[in-house]
Amino acid sequence: MIFKWLDERLELRKFKEKFLSKTFPTHPTFLLGETALFSFVTLVATGIFLGFLYEPSTTMVSLFGAMVPAAYASVVKIDLLPMGMIIRRIHHWSAMIMIAAILAHLLRVYFTASYRKPREINWLVGLSLWGTAMIGAFTGYLLPYSQFSVTATSIAYYMAKSMPWIGDWMSRLLFAGDFPSDGTVPRFFFMHVMLIPAALIGLISLHMLILIKQKHTEPKSNKDRKEAQGGRRLIGIPIWPEQAVISLSFFLFLLFVVVLMAAYIPLNPIEMYGPPSPGTPVMRPDWYFLVVYGFLKLVPGDLVFTILGGKITPETIGGVIFPGLNFLAYALVPFIDRSKEPQPYMENPLHRPFMTSLGIGAIIFLCMMAVAGYIDVLHITPRAMTVYALVATAAAWSVSYALLRWYNGKRGNNAKA
Amino acid sequence: MVDGNSAKETGREGITRRRFTLGMLIASIAGAFGSLLALLKVLAPEKKGGGYATTIQPGDVLIYAKGGSAGSPITASSMNVGDAVLAYPTGKSSNPANLVQLIKLEEAAFKPPTDMSLTDKGFVAYSAICTHLGCTVSWMANRESPAASFTECFCHNSIFNPAEGAKVMGGPAPIPLAQIGVKVMQDGTLAFTSDFKGPIGPQV
Ligand code: HEM
Numbered sequence: 267m268i269f270k271w272l273d274e275r276l277e278l279r280k281f282k283e284k285f286l287s288k289t290f291p292t293h294p295t296f297l298l299g300e301t302a303l304f305s306f307v308t309l310v311a312t313g314i315f316l317g318f319l320y321e322p323s324t325t326m327v328s329l330f331g332a333m334v335p336a337a338y339a340s341v342v343k344i345d346l347l348p349m350g351m352i353i354r355r356i357h358h359w360s361a362m363i364m365i366a367a368i369l370a371h372l373l374r375v376y377f378t379a380s381y382r383k384p385r386e387i388n389w390l391v392g393l394s395l396w397g398t399a400m401i402g403a404f405t406g407y408l409l410p411y412s413q414f415s416v417t418a419t420s421i422a423y424y425m426a427k428s429m430p431w432i433g434d435w436m437s438r439l440l441f442a443g444d445f446p447s448d449g450t451v452p453r454f455f456f457m458h459v460m461l462i463p464a465a466l467i468g469l470i471s472l473h474m475l476i477l478i479k480q481k482h483t484e485p486k487s488n489k490d491r492k493e494a495q496g497g498r499r500l501i502g503i504p505i506w507p508e509q510a511v512i513s514l515s516f517f518l519f520l521l522f523v524v525v526l527m528a529a530y531i532p533l534n535p536i537e538m539y540g541p542p543s544p545g546t547p548v549m550r551p552d553w554y555f556l557v558v559y560g561f562l563k564l565v566p567g568d569l570v571f572t573i574l575g576g577k578i579t580p581e582t583i584g585g586v587i588f589p590g591l592n593f594l595a596y597a598l599v600p601f602i603d604r605s606k607e608p609q610p611y612m613e614n615p616l617h618r619p620f621m622t623s624l625g626i627g628a629i630i631f632l633c634m635m636a637v638a639g640y641i642d643v644l645h646i647t648p649r650a651m652t653v654y655a656l657v658a659t660a661a662a663w664s665v666s667y668a669l670l671r672w673y674n675g676k677r678g679n680n681a682k683a
Numbered sequence: 684m685v686d687g688n689s690a691k692e693t694g695r696e697g698i699t700r701r702r703f704t705l706g707m708l709i710a711s712i713a714g715a716f717g718s719l720l721a722l723l724k725v726l727a728p729e730k731k732g733g734g735y736a737t738t739i740q741p742g743d744v745l746i747y748a749k750g751g752s753a754g755s756p757i758t759a760s761s762m763n764v765g766d767a768v769l770a771y772p773t774g775k776s777s778n779p780a781n782l783v784q785l786i787k788l789e790e791a792a793f794k795p796p797t798d799m800s801l802t803d804k805g806f807v808a809y810s811a812i813c814t815h816l817g818c819t820v821s822w823m824a825n826r827e828s829p830a831a832s833f834t835e836c837f838c839h840n841s842i843f844n845p846a847e848g849a850k851v852m853g854g855p856a857p858i859p860l861a862q863i864g865v866k867v868m869q870d871g872t873l874a875f876t877s878d879f880k881g882p883i884g885p886q887v
Pocket residue numbers: 306309310312313314316317320341354357358361364399400402403404406407408409410458459463466533534
């Protein structure tokens with residue numbers, strides 16, 4: 267009945283024929299991107315709940331007899347509500363899962379060479395999604411306004427400020443004045459609940475539209491089947507109902523896992539950190555910022571140079587130049603490993619010694635930078651850690667390259683790099 | 684008469700109606716966005732004397748910055764060799780730039796470049812704001828040999844030696860913590876005797 271009523275007005279049947287019966291190739295790794303998408307859905311849902319209760323202000327208010335910033339007080343009150351703390355933890359866990367899933371998804375695309383023509387644009391959109399999600403998590407971090415939040419944000423403020431030429435102005439623009447200032451929390455709140463989610467929704471839509479237009483890469487195994495059929499159509503399952511049911515159950519399963527984690531694993535216990543106060547505890551950022559954090563520990567303090575009147579300090583190198591160069595390198599991948607013809611299939615990473623070993627080297631390098639975040643507990647000097655990191659990276663790269671070459675030689679395969 | 688013709692007649696082939704419209708469009712977009720740039724100035728408030736501008740005056744009495752006795756004056760007798768506390772000048776604890784670390788060491792332990800004229804009875808004070816990225820430094824007390832105690836910033840593990848003018852012993856901090864003069868008063872409390880001898884806070 268309702269369907270008929272709507273169909274007469276919106277031509278739902280046409281929509282179903284055109285879009286819902288599109289073919290969706292299957293492969294377990296295709297669920298990584300979906301994990302990221304579903305985590306975002308969870309973030310929006312829990313974020314709306316938090317938004318109703320959170321107070322973006324640093325005015326001092328009384329909480330159980332102590333004077334604390336209103337933002338901090340409001341999050342403590344959220345934690346005291348029935349289910350309040352669970353919702354907050356679901357929000358924070360989903361943020362971590364979303365970023366992990368984006369990374370895993372990017373690695374899948376990298377190792378299967380799915381970034382090649384015609385999908386270069388979507389590779390760039392994917393990278394932007396990663397960066398935007400990180401900014402989203404970073405702006406969310408400050409909101410509870412605990413000792414932990416304020417220290418972390420203060421470090422980032424000085425990193426922004428250390429940029430040559432524009433740093434001073436840029437830091438005041440992003441943090442609404444010199445941090446800590448009364449303007450910072452309202453500005454971060456607006457970015458966190460409006461700008462960043464809007465940007466993410468925009469980028470995700472673009473990502474999906476391009477995907478629909480270009481079609482999904484297919485597993486290589488589809489190739490023979492297709493040739494046998496003599497067809498050029500995608501092999502897979504229709505979006506409606508098969509893929510939709512798979513996706514929905516996957517979403518619900520993911521929700522189950524994250525609720526379970528939120529219920530049992532404490533995360534960001536702001537009551538323990540307390541409101542901002544003098545003194546800085548031993549603290550480490552969430553895992554996805556460990557790479558930058560560890561790198562900062564390794565850059566020697568006297569590594570300063572001046573170019574065109576701009577002072578390049580270790581903080582600029584660690585906080586701006588290093589992440590910037592990383593992103594640039596990833597962005598260039600599809601333009602270095604090019605192909606003339608459009609590529610419909612996923613590659614087997616074992617058949618691509620050069621690109622695969624490069625990827626392994628990069629992963630080891632990033633892991634070593636994260637380990638560098640722990641040199642204080644591991645009792646390693648920054649200099650020794652730098653050497654270990656470089657040696658491990660070079661070893662991982664060269665050994666995996668040699669092994670893959672040997673493997674392909676043995677198979678008698680004309681390994682295409 | 685058509686534009687194209689007149690353009691040919693005058694020899695100004697470039698300016699057709701289409702190109703003119705396109706030019707107008709680009710110019711107006713550039714103008715509109717250019718004027719919006721002025722907004723960026725509004726969005727980035729000017730410094731309000733903030734940053735790390737200290738307001739410590741000689742004569743200000745040192746008070747505990749945190750803990751149960753936060754706000755009450757620090758007495759010389761309450762500190763042993765190898766102890767350190769975070770301190771503010773009395774009445775000026777709202778300015779983070781005023782935070783110092785007050786340390787008591789063996790008087791014989793001091794080495795240059797410590798400014799001995801700024802120490803008194805083994806008491807020495809340094810800015811507590813790490814010169815790397817602005818975290819507050821902590822005290823790593825060594826009970827067995829107090830002289831081996833040192834100041835560490837937990838954020839990226841910069842290490843400063845308080846007996847040597849807070850020289851950087853390791854980690855990413857670019858310069859020492861600035862020393863500031865302190866002396867023990869008649870009533871047993873401590874007071875500042877100077878301003879910081881050097882820049883404080885992150886050197887960015
Ligand atoms: C429409 C979308 C969103 C809304 C309305 C929203 C809202 C909020 C609010 C009100 C808070 C402060 C309360 C609290 O700290 O618990 C918060 C914290 C946070 N948000 Fe979001 N958020 C959204 C999306 C995101 C996204 C996309 C990310 C990361 C990718 C993210 C990561 C965080 C983190 C890490 C915190 C700190 C949580 C904690 O205190 O442990 N949020 N968010």
